[in-house]
Amino acid sequence: MMLRGILGKWRERRAFTQHSRMLFAPPPAAGVTVTSNNIDTLAAVERAISLVSSDVARLPWDVVTRQPDGSLVNQTGPTETLLKTWPSQSLHSYAWRRHIVRTAMIHGNCVCHIQRSGRGDILQLVPIDPDIIQLESDENGDPVYVVNNSTRLSPAEVLHFRTPGGPTGLWGVGLLESGRESLPLLKVQGETNAAIHGQGVAPRCVIKHPGKLSEELATMTRDRFEAAFRRRNAGGTVLMMDGMSVEPLEIKMGASDLVEGLNYSIAEVSRLTGVPVSMLSEHSHSTFSNVQEMNRSYHDTCLVQWLTMIAAEIGAKILPTTREIRWDVRELTKGTMQDQVNAMNTAVSAGVMTRNEARRTLGLNPI
Numbered sequence: 001m002m003l004r005g006i007l008g009k010w011r012e013r014r015a016f017t018q019h020s021r022m023l024f025a026p027p028p029a030a031g032v033t034v035t036s037n038n039i040d041t042l043a044a045v046e047r048a049i050s051l052v053s054s055d056v057a058r059l060p061w062d063v064v065t066r067q068p069d070g071s072l073v074n075q076t077g078p079t080e081t082l083l084k085t086w087p088s089q090s091l092h093s094y095a096w097r098r099h100i101v102r103t104a105m106i107h108g109n110c111v112c113h114i115q116r117s118g119r120g121d122i123l124q125l126v127p128i129d130p131d132i133i134q135l136e137s138d139e140n141g142d143p144v145y146v147v148n149n150s151t152r153l154s155p156a157e158v159l160h161f162r163t164p165g166g167p168t169g170l171w172g173v174g175l176l177e178s179g180r181e182s183l184p185l186l187k188v189q190g191e192t193n194a195a196i197h198g199q200g201v202a203p204r205c206v207i208k209h210p211g212k213l214s215e216e217l218a219t220m221t222r223d224r225f226e227a228a229f230r231r232r233n234a235g236g237t238v239l240m241m242d243g244m245s246v247e248p249l250e251i252k253m254g255a256s257d258l259v260e261g262l263n264y265s266i267a268e269v270s271r272l273t274g275v276p277v278s279m280l281s282e283h284s285h286s287t288f289s290n291v292q293e294m295n296r297s298y299h300d301t302c303l304v305q306w307l308t309m310i311a312a313e314i315g316a317k318i319l320p321t322t323r324e325i326r327w328d329v330r331e332l333t334k335g336t337m338q339d340q341v342n343a344m345n346t347a348v349s350a351g352v353m354t355r356n357e358a359r360r361t362l363g364l365n366p367i
Contacts, residue, residue, distance in 0.1 A: 030184035032191075036106055036131075036176065042186050044266045044280045045175065048273040049105050056306050057098035060328040063319065075323055079122055083314070087125045088112075099127055101306060104161045105273065108174030111145060112159040114318060122318055125159060135171050143170055159313050179272050186265035193262070210243040274302030299332050330361075 027033065040046045063080040064072040087096040103110035107130040115123045128147060138144045138152075145153040145160075165173025175183065207225060221244075240246060270277045276294035311325035319325075334340050344358035356366040 028181050028184040030181070030188045032184045032187050034176065034179070034183040034187055038187075039106060039175065039183070042183060042190065042269075044186065044269045045179075045183060045273075047280050048269055048275040049102055049175075051275055051279060052105065052273065052302065052306060053098045053101035055303055055332065056101045056310070057094045059307070059331065062326050062328070063323050064326045065323050072326060079318055082122060082124070088127065089124055091127070096125070096127070097310075100161050100310070103127065103130055104163055104172065104174065106174050106176060108163045108165060108172030108177065110161045112161075113153065114157055114159060125318075128158075156317065159317055161310060161313055175272060179268070182265060182268040182272065186262075186269070189261050189265055205246045205248050207240075208245045208247065274298070274305070296333075299329065303329075303332065 034042070040049075061084070063075045063077075063083065065075055066072055084093055086092050091099060100110040100112065109130060111128045111130070111133050112125040113128055115126060117123055132148050134146055136144055136146050143155055145155070145158055147153065162170075162172030163174060165171070165178070207221065209221075213221070266280050267277055269275075270280060276298050278294050279298060307327045307329070311327070315324050340362060344353065344361060347353040348355055348358050353361070359366055
């Protein structure tokens, strides 16, 4: 038992922050590093993060109590009002939810300090900068959150929104770590694409001279040529003298497999985030029918995981055991107008809903 306790403490102390784990890792094979400062420059990654965080933020949510007959009753109170209006003094509910999901996706963890009044009432839920907090073990082997290497917070004093990962499940693994090889590859591919298309010289060429030019004259010739035919002046008439000639240097996109490489990296982002490829604006293999299936898959296999995790953490830390978070996901799963009308027609015919209830669901006035 003593050995088990020692090993447990050792494992917990090895639960470094994502930043420190990456600090000791070898550099990515692509030769560049993606950090929290430049991850938003990767279009596919930013699209996935913005989509998930914004969808979680825009969904209506309520605090409810489940009755013995299975029905749900909305509850009101200071905590419920806080969650639906201003969870922190600087972030309203939409911005707060979008921030915690975005931070958790990138870093694997988002920790919010539960600030209470002297009477124990919750005042605000303040997000903590992920770069200044880490999870350690105290002298008894229990987890403790250390902020700025000084302030120590117990698990009951924080909301810890985390992604899966790590040997203990106490500290999540975000995109910066799980994508430490695939995201730099996407960055290099984007830079290569920009370099190829951003040259602005038409045609891309080699200037040849029958004689031997000095380094100064060669540089001057190149600079004048680029100044005359670069960017907006591309496509003009080239007049060469002294036996000089210009030969085009063609770069074929197909030969470099750049498009295929980019599509592969976008698919990697999809695998890392759970967002279907079609939602990342890569439609090379998309049809109308499978896009609909992907949208349903996005809700069932990606978004629901975030909603469940957030509800579980809030319910465990700041709500009474008789209350829970309920998300209204109808906005995401309602389908087309024709699908909704068909569903309401079936519900009314089966006696599940009245005509006015169906019209209210569709946002129409009763008759």
